[in-house]
Amino acid sequence: MSGPRLLPRRTTLRARLTLTYGGLFLVGGIVLLGVTYALLGQQLGGAGTKVVSRTSPTGQPTSSPSGVPREETRTVVGGGPGLSTPPPGADLDKWMEEQRDHWRDEATTSLLTQGGIALGVAGCAAAALGWVLAGRVLAPLHRVTDTARRIAGAPAADRGLHERIALRGPDDEVKDLADTFDTMVERLDRSFDGQRRFVANASHELRTPLTLGRALVEVAMHRATASADVRQLGEHLLEINARHERLISGLLLLARSEHEIAERLPVDLADVVAHVVDQGAAEAEGAGIVVHDESAEAPTLGDALLLERLVHNLVENGVRHNTGEGGWVRVVSRARDMDRVELEVGNTGPPVPPYEVPLLFEPFRRLGADRVVTGKGAGLGLSIVRAIAHAHHGEVSAVPRDGGGLTVTVTLPRDTGAQSPNRLGSVASSLK
Numbered sequence: 001m002s003g004p005r006l007l008p009r010r011t012t013l014r015a016r017l018t019l020t021y022g023g024l025f026l027v028g029g030i031v032l033l034g035v036t037y038a039l040l041g042q043q044l045g046g047a048g049t050k051v052v053s054r055t056s057p058t059g060q061p062t063s064s065p066s067g068v069p070r071e072e073t074r075t076v077v078g079g080g081p082g083l084s085t086p087p088p089g090a091d092l093d094k095w096m097e098e099q100r101d102h103w104r105d106e107a108t109t110s111l112l113t114q115g116g117i118a119l120g121v122a123g124c125a126a127a128a129l130g131w132v133l134a135g136r137v138l139a140p141l142h143r144v145t146d147t148a149r150r151i152a153g154a155p156a157a158d159r160g161l162h163e164r165i166a167l168r169g170p171d172d173e174v175k176d177l178a179d180t181f182d183t184m185v186e187r188l189d190r191s192f193d194g195q196r197r198f199v200a201n202a203s204h205e206l207r208t209p210l211t212l213g214r215a216l217v218e219v220a221m222h223r224a225t226a227s228a229d230v231r232q233l234g235e236h237l238l239e240i241n242a243r244h245e246r247l248i249s250g251l252l253l254l255a256r257s258e259h260e261i262a263e264r265l266p267v268d269l270a271d272v273v274a275h276v277v278d279q280g281a282a283e284a285e286g287a288g289i290v291v292h293d294e295s296a297e298a299p300t301l302g303d304a305l306l307l308e309r310l311v312h313n314l315v316e317n318g319v320r321h322n323t324g325e326g327g328w329v330r331v332v333s334r335a336r337d338m339d340r341v342e343l344e345v346g347n348t349g350p351p352v353p354p355y356e357v358p359l360l361f362e363p364f365r366r367l368g369a370d371r372v373v374t375g376k377g378a379g380l381g382l383s384i385v386r387a388i389a390h391a392h393h394g395e396v397s398a399v400p401r402d403g404g405g406l407t408v409t410v411t412l413p414r415d416t417g418a419q420s421p422n423r424l425g426s427v428a429s430s431l432k
Contacts, residue, residue: 288325318347
């Protein structure tokens with residue numbers, strides 16, 4: 001049985017910071033001590049020995065009781081600046097004490113002043129060097145933070161997961177953090193990618209049996225020997241089959257719209273709205289709904305087909321989820337400011353509780369009685385709208401109308417390079 005695996009010794013970030021700042025303060029203290037010592041030595045270097053003779057008032061040296069002339073000497077430790085010759089007739093002891101106090105005050109003042117200047121210079125130099133060293137030590141953390149911020153700021157949850165930190169450097173806590181973050185992002189990327197592939201593959205695989213089932217039902221319905229009951233049953237089966245086909249198409253479109261749009265072309269939302277309203281005029285007329293097109297120029301950049309699907313889903317929802325005869329749908333496109341455009345779709349309809357609005361943008365979520373299997377839609381309309389808006393770096397919101405119905409607002413980036421409507425008017429032809 002093997003023993004525990006020995007990991008290579010390494011210098012931790014905490015130890016590196018401790019050694020760095022400890023060494024920095026040590027060097028600063030040595031420099032400050034040396035400067036203080038030099039200043040003090042310079043101040044004391046001017047001190048000397050003064051020999052003072054005490055003479056009699058006649059100017060002759062004093063003598064001892066035995067008659068031998070006596071010369072009294074005193075040694076004054078100090079001298080230097082501020083020590084002057086004693087005035088005639090002055091008390092030497094008092095004068096020497098005053099000179100000593102004066103010298104001490106000057107030395108203290110000079111030491112504090114020059115030492116303070118030296119301390120300030122040394123402190124500023126230490127702070128500047130510490131700032132540089134801390135920046136170099138913590139630079140990998142800024143890289144980790146910037147990468148995480150870019151991934152978190154992506155328009156869609158799975159966008160940007162292909163990015164890695166790939167940090168190179170000492171084997172310390174920061175590198176452990178970066179490697180762990182890369183591992184987490186890689187697993188998330190694989191998970192999202194597998195989910196997208198599953199939805200796409202499952203949708204494609206389900207198309208074949210649905211197409212085959214529709215063909216068999218149509219053949220059975222159109223036989224000469226088919227009874228009325230068989231034809232009626234066939235119509236119900238075709239309706240269910242069509243709903244399933246719409247569901248599969250919606251899943252495919254949802255999976256596609258969550259991808260990054262590789263090529264962005266100029267699109268005027270006014271042209272898209274006019275095209276969609278013209279296409280849905282027959283359905284709206286059959287339901288007794290009036291569609292008001294109040295679109296104005298709203299240039300943006302994106303995929304014209306996806307934006308057509310966005311407008312189509314909003315108008316179709318507005319027509320289908322309405323009050324019936326006498327209801328209306330109002331579609332407005334406009335440039336909100338210098339960098340944003342808006343698409344607003346409002347309709348009459350049943351009252352919508354405010355707490356239900358966020359749930360309407362979730363896949364397969366329907367409102368009230370439309371939650372049944374035979375509902376009017378597949379429950380993907382607003383989910384696709386939100387996915388397409390996010391893929392175009394836009395936002396979508398909805399608020400209930402007073403008296404019933406809903407107002408959905410889509411905000412997209414504006415094409416600031418648009419020069420005139422003629423530049424964008426040709427986009428409508430690509431939608432036909």
